[in-house]
Amino acid sequence: MTGREDSKENDLFFTCSLIDYIARKTKNKRADIVNALGKARVSKIYDLADVYHSDNLDRVSEDFIESAEIKDGTFDSVANTKYSVPSHWDIGKVFKRLILGIAREKHMDVIDALFEAYNSFVSSKIEDFNSSFYYDAPQNILNAYLDGRIE
Numbered sequence: 001m002t003g004r005e006d007s008k009e010n011d012l013f014f015t016c017s018l019i020d021y022i023a024r025k026t027k028n029k030r031a032d033i034v035n036a037l038g039k040a041r042v043s044k045i046y047d048l049a050d051v052y053h054s055d056n057l058d059r060v061s062e063d064f065i066e067s068a069e070i071k072d073g074t075f076d077s078v079a080n081t082k083y084s085v086p087s088h089w090d091i092g093k094v095f096k097r098l099i100l101g102i103a104r105e106k107h108m109d110v111i112d113a114l115f116e117a118y119n120s121f122v123s124s125k126i127e128d129f130n131s132s133f134y135y136d137a138p139q140n141i142l143n144a145y146l147d148g149r150i151e
Helices: 007-026 030-047 057-067 088-106 110-118 121-126 138-147
Strands: none
Touching: 007 030, 007 057, 007 088, 007 110, 030 057, 030 110, 030 121, 088 110, 088 121, 088 138, 110 121, 121 138
């Protein structure tokens, strides 16, 4: 461990932030991006995050958009936001914490937990920047996922 957190947690943070960056850039939902990238590409991003993190994020995102043939969509979570827009880094951190919680609670591999998180109802709540859900405590977001509802 170097720095404030485990290096693989930081790799997951980068992976989630890149997913969010691509979603915003292509105007797609985060689940659509994860599913279009597929397990092999997401695993590659996660495994090589320390290398990709050193590169230009726009170029890295373009490479994955092209290789996964991601088309522009119509979901614009930024344009529809009435309040302060969280950065792709902010949302990456929210998803990282959720994924780590799912992996821990369900005894899953991180990549499998990532697909679970992004394909759950919680993902659409997080990407609604007009709600305050993404600001909730990480444990509350995890509990919503585990309980299958938001209280």
